[in-house]
Structures are given as C-alpha cells and as structure tokens.
Amino acid sequence: MLIRVRTAGLWIGFTLLFVLIWPSTGMAQLQGTLAEEPLGLWYMRGMTVADTLNYSRRLSERLQIGEELMKQIPEERLEGLFTTAPEPITGGAYYMVRGLLPSFETISFQQVVDEVEARRMLDARKSQFGGSSNQVAIEVRGDNCYVLKNSWSSRSQLPEGADEQQYLQPVQNSGSRFQVNRKIVEEDGKKYLEHSSTITQCFRYHDGLLYESGFEELFDMSLPATDSLTRAVDGQNDLGIQVYFDRIPIGIRQLGWTMINSGLGTELQQRDDEKEEEYKLRKSAGDTFLPLIRAILFDIDKTEGWIRFADESSGSIRARLEFAARRNSGITKSLQEMGAGNSCFAPVLNDGAALTLHSCIRLPEESKNFFESAAQFLTIKSIDAPNAEITSAMQVIATSLNDMAEDHTLEFLIKAGWSPASDGVIYGGVQIGEDDSLIKALHQMMTRLPGIPDEALNGISLLENDGLQVLEMRIREADAAQIEQFTSMKMSHLFVAQSNGCLWFSLGNENALQMIHQSRAKTDSAGYAMRAPLFSFELDGQRWLDYPQDEPVGVGGLLGWLDENAAWFPPGPMSVVTEDKPTKLIEAVRALGGDEVFQLKIDADESGLVLDGRMGESIGNYYIARMISVRDAMQRRAIQRENEAAARNRARN
Structure with missing residues (x-):
C-alpha cells in the first residue's frame, strides 16, 4: 500500500516539536500597547506532532533507514503534550505592539477537548523542564489563566579583590520572556556571583482553544470567538496564512521607506x-x-496563502500565495x-x-x-x-x-x-x-x-x-x-x-x-x-x-x-551537507508511489502577484527520507565519538 501522508506537514511538525520542547522568547509584560487586530494569522488543520512522528517512523521502516535516529525521539517526554481532539486546528496570530520602539508579538493557539485536557497539557509541558537546579511551577491567574515559570541559577566564586560593579553590569534582556538577573551573595566569608534565569509562559483557555503568549496582557485582552477562527480555516486547506499589510501604521511604513531610501541614496552617491x-x-x-x-x-x-498536502485524491502537495495590491x-x-x-x-x-x-x-x-x-x-x-x-x-x-x-x-x-x-x-x-x-x-x-x-x-x-x-x-x-x-x-x-x-x-x-x-x-x-x-x-x-x-x-x-x-543533494532549506557518502534512495522512494513533478510559477497582473507551487508526493518523501538518512548518520557519528572517548578514558584509568 502506498504511503499517503501529508509530507510537507513533517517539516511543520518538526518545527512545532522544537517550539514545544524548547521554549520560545517573548515578554513577561509588554512595553507598549497591543494592537486590537492582528497583522497576520496562520493555521494548520489536522496535523499534530504525533502524526509527524508516525509518518517518519513508517517512512523509516519502509526504506530501512534512520534506525538510530528513531531511537532518539523522546516519545515518553512527549506524552500528554498534544490534544486528542479530532482534526485539531493549530495556529498563531501576530500583533504589533505600539510604543516608543514598535515591536511584534505572537499569540499561538491550539484546539483542545476541554479545560481539563488543557491543564493536562500544561502539566506535560511543565515536565519538559529538567535539571536538579530547576524550579518549575504553574501559577493560576484567575479563571482559565495560567503562568508557567521555569527558573534556575548558578554560582561562580569571584576572584580575590574583584570589582563587584563590573560583574553587576545591567543585563540586556532584549524584551524577551527569558529574563536574566545577577547579584552578589556571600557565604562562609566568600563572595559569589549568582546568575539566575527565568522563562515565563502565559496560557489562557477560552472557548475550546488554548492560547499561549509571552505577555500577561493575554489574560485580559479580547480574544476572537472560536467559530470566527474556524470560519477562517478553509476546509480544503491543510495550512493557511493571512497577512494584512494595511494594518501596519503608515508612520511605520514611512519610517521603513525613509531608512531604505536614505541608505541606498548614500550608496548611490558618486x-x-x-x-x-x-x-x-x-x-x-x-x-x-x-x-x-x-x-x-x-x-x-494583504497576502493570503494555503498548502494542501498529498492525499488519496491527489499525489502532490499544492501551494498558492497571493499578494493583493491596492x-x-x-x-x-x-x-x-x-x-x-x-x-x-x-x-x-x-x-x-x-x-x-x-x-x-x-x-x-x-x-x-x-x-x-x-x-x-x-x-x-x-x-x-x-x-x-x-x-x-x-x-x-x-x-x-x-x-x-x-x-x-x-x-x-x-x-x-x-x-x-x-x-x-x-x-x-x-x-x-x-x-x-x-x-x-x-x-x-x-x-x-x-x-x-x-x-x-x-x-x-x-x-x-x-x-x-x-x-x-x-x-x-x-x-x-x-x-x-x-x-x-x-x-x-x-x-x-x-x-x-x-x-x-x-x-x-x-x-x-x-x-x-x-x-x-x-x-x-x-x-x-x-x-x-x-x-x-x-x-x-x-x-x-x-x-x-x-x-x-x-x-x-x-x-x-x-x-x-x-x-548536498537535494538542495533545499532543510538540507544538511555532511562528509558521509549518501545512501541510495531514489528507486526505493519511487516504489512508494506518488507524483514526481515539482513546479513553481510566479505571475502578475493588475490585481497583484501570485505564486503557485506543486510538489509531487514522491519528491516530498525523498526530501524527508534524505533528511532522516543524513541525521541518522550524524547521530551514529556522535555515538561513535562518545564511545571512543569513553574507551580512551577507561584506558587512562
């Protein structure tokens, strides 16, 4: 039976996996005012990290590749992280923060069964943080609002006669939810520099969706009704994106143009x-x-786009991106x-x-x-x-x-x-x-x-x-x-x-x-x-x-x-070049079935610019198979180096 999977979703799934295991950055409190409407919205329908893992395992088994890599996927750590809702919708909205220096923040969302499942997912997220020095806690902030904090610290002894102020220079937190602090502590007559870090994530359950951001304004802001979000999700699309450039204040655009024009103008002087x-x-x-x-x-x-993955009715991944002109x-x-x-x-x-x-x-x-x-x-x-x-x-x-x-x-x-x-x-x-x-x-x-x-x-x-x-x-x-x-x-x-x-x-x-x-x-x-x-x-x-x-x-x-x-073959944004001789894959991947055509077309008329793309399922499978094969080889080399180092240590002892 042919492997009919949403191949492009694997890349997106790996991205989600990375985001969920490794916390992103954002502000604990905004330094400005959040815009009422988002500048953009993206969504993904019916694709979870569990689907991604199942697909990669099936492909690995069918092609007999990636055995060592599959062993390294921490499935037990992922238990409970994801919703059990059928065909869940996942996405995010991008907001401008108006202030002295405008910035942009993201609010992500995912569909869940109910608040009980949302809390279970937060507990699973909490378990992702490890280390004996970590302090992890979930704080309840009113109805359906939660803050997940992960804090840790380390100490280093100050040199004799050191200038303490030099070590206590202000830390630039760059407006992120990753906050860093330093202080001098004294213990047993010795002085230490204590370096503490805290990651803060804010969550809010609302109308069947679990929202996440890096700022506490999430708890009080008006959130869209779930049906308004689901209406924006085209049932034919597996992934979609909408960006509203006309919501960027004219002053910000004018500032951008002034910077570009003045910079190029200087470069174009004789x-x-x-x-x-x-x-x-x-x-x-x-x-x-x-x-x-x-x-x-x-x-x-504005810009609107969509991706439709390969399925039983189509052997290709199709994509379209439209830039609408005023x-x-x-x-x-x-x-x-x-x-x-x-x-x-x-x-x-x-x-x-x-x-x-x-x-x-x-x-x-x-x-x-x-x-x-x-x-x-x-x-x-x-x-x-x-x-x-x-x-x-x-x-x-x-x-x-x-x-x-x-x-x-x-x-x-x-x-x-x-x-x-x-x-x-x-x-x-x-x-x-x-x-x-x-x-x-x-x-x-x-x-x-x-x-x-x-x-x-x-x-x-x-x-x-x-x-x-x-x-x-x-x-x-x-x-x-x-x-x-x-x-x-x-x-x-x-x-x-x-x-x-x-x-x-x-x-x-x-x-x-x-x-x-x-x-x-x-x-x-x-x-x-x-x-x-x-x-x-x-x-x-x-x-x-x-x-x-x-x-x-x-x-x-x-x-x-x-x-x-x-x-280096095949070329692409996720290709990794190694010194290993590649594994032959083309014929084995072709045997799985699917179209073998890749097309990209860009055209324009008075309404705007349109990009149309199509990737045959066989080509998508090949890209993912090559990625699995290369990373498996890298994993094997890493294990070999560890074993050799351990053997040298044993020989010295």
Missing part, C-alpha cells in the same frame, strides 16, 4: 575616484528598483507592465525537457536608463580595447543593450533534456533583440583577447550549420575532467547561435547543436508576441529517469549519480 560612466551605470540600477520597493511598502494590502495604486501599474513582456521562448517551455527554468519580465520604464548606461559604459571602455576587433565587438554588444533598452524585456531560459539527435544536453538562451551580428562579434572578442591559451584558442571556431551562424567552443580536457568529477557529465562542446531575437546555447557533446536547431524551429514558426509567466520552474523526475541512463553525455543518469554521490 565616489571621489569613480568615473562618470561607472557612476551612471550604478545609479541607474538603483533608480530602476527604488520605485518598485516603495510601491511594495505602500501598495500591498486598486489603482502605483504597484498595480508596475505589476501589469511586468507581466506584459513578449516571450520568444514560450513555444519551447513545454518541449518535453526534464528541467525548465524560465523568466520573462517587462522591466519598468526606468530600466531604459540602466541599459543605455550599460551600453554607454561598454562603448567608452571599447576605446581602450587592445585591438580593433575587440573594440568592434564591444560596440556590437552595446548595440544589443540599446535594443533591450527599447524593448524593456528581460528573458532567459535554461533547460536540461535529451533527444536521440542531440543526446543529453543543457540548453537555453537569452532574448537580446534583432541585431544578427552578435555571434561574429563574440567570436572576434574571444579569439583576440590577449593571453588566451593556444589550447582554448584552437577550440573556438565560427561555422555555418544548416543556415545558422554558430560559435563552437570545444571544452578543454582539463575543464571537461573537472565537470565530470563534480557532475559525472561528459561535456565536450558548447554551441552559441542567434535566431529570431534569441541568443541560444547548448552544452553537451558534438551533437548538442541539434537541440538548438530543434528549439529554434519551434520558436521561429510560432511567431514572437507570446506571453509567459514572470518566472517558472519545473522538474519532472519521472521523465528524467526515463531518459537513457547510459546516454554518452550523462545528463540522463545525473539524478541517479547525485542521489548516490552528492552530499
């Missing part, structure tokens, strides 16, 4: 030894993006313009490649100054070029930049794929404009650069192939060997060509040029005025693994090689 053309290029870059930053600060009203605002116009770029690569976005990375953005009008400044910079620099050929080539590149300034469109494409004609290949391109002399200019520049090694020079040639002018670069043996060492791919040729406003490239063996011909045929026949998302990324694991795994370049077998050899 330096004493800076040439005029270099200054214009740098300043035009800042002038391009400053208006966009300001629009984001003042014109985004109507008729500056950013509305900017987003509409950004999404109006004409893509020359749109016809090949779905050409069957296993990996696609693409972006097409129509830049704001201010970007024209940047491209023109870059063109002017190259033109001026070309005067000092070592020979006439390089001067001519730099001027051609400057012309292409001027073309981009007129069109305002920035577009690039990177793909990894395979075809019988091309073998495995990395390919893509950049939209540059209609000037068809760029290939010849690049050839001139590369072959006339001073100091270029003869081996590299002999590998560069300009040729005609099927009516297309092509720059061919044969990769030096030493460079090819390095590529193979780090990727297993046998790259020997890089081809660059220009067609229909696109600068194409293909990297592979001597057949890689065929992929440029196949791709340009699709774009040339489709025309030019096509729209594409601002950004898109797609990885189709099944398609990649269906390529011939023994094809001569090695693109087809790359995933399998990375799975077995690359400690």
Whole structure:
C-alpha cells in the first residue's frame, strides 16, 4: 500500500516539536500597547506532532533507514503534550505592539477537548523542564489563566579583590520572556556571583482553544470567538496564512521607506575616484528598483496563502500565495507592465525537457536608463580595447543593450533534456533583440583577447550549420575532467547561435547543436508576441529517469549519480551537507508511489502577484527520507565519538 501522508506537514511538525520542547522568547509584560487586530494569522488543520512522528517512523521502516535516529525521539517526554481532539486546528496570530520602539508579538493557539485536557497539557509541558537546579511551577491567574515559570541559577566564586560593579553590569534582556538577573551573595566569608534565569509562559483557555503568549496582557485582552477562527480555516486547506499589510501604521511604513531610501541614496552617491560612466551605470540600477520597493511598502494590502498536502485524491502537495495590491495604486501599474513582456521562448517551455527554468519580465520604464548606461559604459571602455576587433565587438554588444533598452524585456531560459539527435544536453538562451551580428562579434572578442591559451584558442571556431551562424567552443580536457568529477557529465562542446531575437546555447557533446536547431524551429514558426509567466520552474523526475541512463553525455543518469554521490543533494532549506557518502534512495522512494513533478510559477497582473507551487508526493518523501538518512548518520557519528572517548578514558584509568 502506498504511503499517503501529508509530507510537507513533517517539516511543520518538526518545527512545532522544537517550539514545544524548547521554549520560545517573548515578554513577561509588554512595553507598549497591543494592537486590537492582528497583522497576520496562520493555521494548520489536522496535523499534530504525533502524526509527524508516525509518518517518519513508517517512512523509516519502509526504506530501512534512520534506525538510530528513531531511537532518539523522546516519545515518553512527549506524552500528554498534544490534544486528542479530532482534526485539531493549530495556529498563531501576530500583533504589533505600539510604543516608543514598535515591536511584534505572537499569540499561538491550539484546539483542545476541554479545560481539563488543557491543564493536562500544561502539566506535560511543565515536565519538559529538567535539571536538579530547576524550579518549575504553574501559577493560576484567575479563571482559565495560567503562568508557567521555569527558573534556575548558578554560582561562580569571584576572584580575590574583584570589582563587584563590573560583574553587576545591567543585563540586556532584549524584551524577551527569558529574563536574566545577577547579584552578589556571600557565604562562609566568600563572595559569589549568582546568575539566575527565568522563562515565563502565559496560557489562557477560552472557548475550546488554548492560547499561549509571552505577555500577561493575554489574560485580559479580547480574544476572537472560536467559530470566527474556524470560519477562517478553509476546509480544503491543510495550512493557511493571512497577512494584512494595511494594518501596519503608515508612520511605520514611512519610517521603513525613509531608512531604505536614505541608505541606498548614500550608496548611490558618486565616489571621489569613480568615473562618470561607472557612476551612471550604478545609479541607474538603483533608480530602476527604488520605485518598485516603495510601491511594495505602500501598495500591498494583504497576502493570503494555503498548502494542501498529498492525499488519496491527489499525489502532490499544492501551494498558492497571493499578494493583493491596492486598486489603482502605483504597484498595480508596475505589476501589469511586468507581466506584459513578449516571450520568444514560450513555444519551447513545454518541449518535453526534464528541467525548465524560465523568466520573462517587462522591466519598468526606468530600466531604459540602466541599459543605455550599460551600453554607454561598454562603448567608452571599447576605446581602450587592445585591438580593433575587440573594440568592434564591444560596440556590437552595446548595440544589443540599446535594443533591450527599447524593448524593456528581460528573458532567459535554461533547460536540461535529451533527444536521440542531440543526446543529453543543457540548453537555453537569452532574448537580446534583432541585431544578427552578435555571434561574429563574440567570436572576434574571444579569439583576440590577449593571453588566451593556444589550447582554448584552437577550440573556438565560427561555422555555418544548416543556415545558422554558430560559435563552437570545444571544452578543454582539463575543464571537461573537472565537470565530470563534480557532475559525472561528459561535456565536450558548447554551441552559441542567434535566431529570431534569441541568443541560444547548448552544452553537451558534438551533437548538442541539434537541440538548438530543434528549439529554434519551434520558436521561429510560432511567431514572437507570446506571453509567459514572470518566472517558472519545473522538474519532472519521472521523465528524467526515463531518459537513457547510459546516454554518452550523462545528463540522463545525473539524478541517479547525485542521489548516490552528492552530499548536498537535494538542495533545499532543510538540507544538511555532511562528509558521509549518501545512501541510495531514489528507486526505493519511487516504489512508494506518488507524483514526481515539482513546479513553481510566479505571475502578475493588475490585481497583484501570485505564486503557485506543486510538489509531487514522491519528491516530498525523498526530501524527508534524505533528511532522516543524513541525521541518522550524524547521530551514529556522535555515538561513535562518545564511545571512543569513553574507551580512551577507561584506558587512562
């Protein structure tokens, strides 16, 4: 039977586990006034740490990994920490604290069966604190209100003749519920510095929810009715988030903008030894993006997002995040313009490649100054070029930049794929404009650069192939060997060509040029005025693994090689790089079932910015399995080091 689990929830569950076992920080009493409405709200439906542990154990058993790590999970310490309510809702609300220095605080909540269960959970939380010097207590503060305090202290003898005031300097508690105090005590004629610490957590049971914060105002503040919170929880979503930027006072936003504007303004001033053309290029870059930053600060009203985990009806984790812009605002116009770029690569976005990375953005009008400044910079620099050929080539590149300034469109494409004609290949391109002399200019520049090694020079040639002018670069043996060492791919040729406003490239063996011909045929026949998302990324694991795994370049077998050899694979926010050789996991994880596609798309229109994501269950399982495997190896190494240290101590004794 396939493992149908909410894979993304494991990451969230581990986070909750960490929060519950290791207390977070917050204030015992607020230094300001709490806002009436939260700036944001997040919720999770039907996912508990117990579910997370059960999933990780099942995955570990099915894949026969993580045995040592599973032994270290303190299940007995977690007993009683979590609710027994079916499909419980867990979440948190973020509030602004208005004061001399504004700050932000969190109130978390979780659904419980009743007050009796809430008190049982608090007692379980109390048992998490250990140590012989700890003093742990639960104080009752009126109806359904509790304070959990964990205090401990330590002493160290003061040196003879020490300056006591130096040791009693004020401790900066940074406004957290973690409070630290110091005092001098005398015992048996000796003086000691006593260092005491206290963690304070405030709880309140209200209408079926247990609230938690780091400030005592929780006991008196108005809390939302439970049904108002549950109504905000979409029954289709497993996780959701809502952020209301329009609730941030205009003064705070203005302060943020002033700090950004003044900081960048200082950086964009002309330096004493800076040439005029270099200054214009740098300043035009800042002038391009400053208006966009300001629009984001003042014109985004709210953000809403959700995640839906894989289940029996869907083999993928799906996500969506929307940034809603204020109507008729500056950013509305900017987003509409950004999404109006004409893509020359749109016809090949779905050409069957296993990996696609693409972006097409129509830049704001201010970007024209940047491209023109870059063109002017190259033109001026070309005067000092070592020979006439390089001067001519730099001027051609400057012309292409001027073309981009007129069109305002920035577009690039990177793909990894395979075809019988091309073998495995990395390919893509950049939209540059209609000037068809760029290939010849690049050839001139590369072959006339001073100091270029003869081996590299002999590998560069300009040729005609099927009516297309092509720059061919044969990769030096030493460079090819390095590529193979780090990727297993046998790259020997890089081809660059220009067609229909696109600068194409293909990297592979001597057949890689065929992929440029196949791709340009699709774009040339489709025309030019096509729209594409601002950004898109797609990885189709099944398609990649269906390529011939023994094809001569090695693109087809790359995933399998990375799975077995690359400690950093797969890349991600929770990846941990170790020195251990990775455990082979891909085939075992694929056998569990689930989609094998990862997609990410960002698009914009007059209503705002939208991010859509999809992760196949198989890819999610792989990420978690790799995390379990790596941390299990780390745990085994730690145990081995402890055993070796113990053996050395026994030998010395």
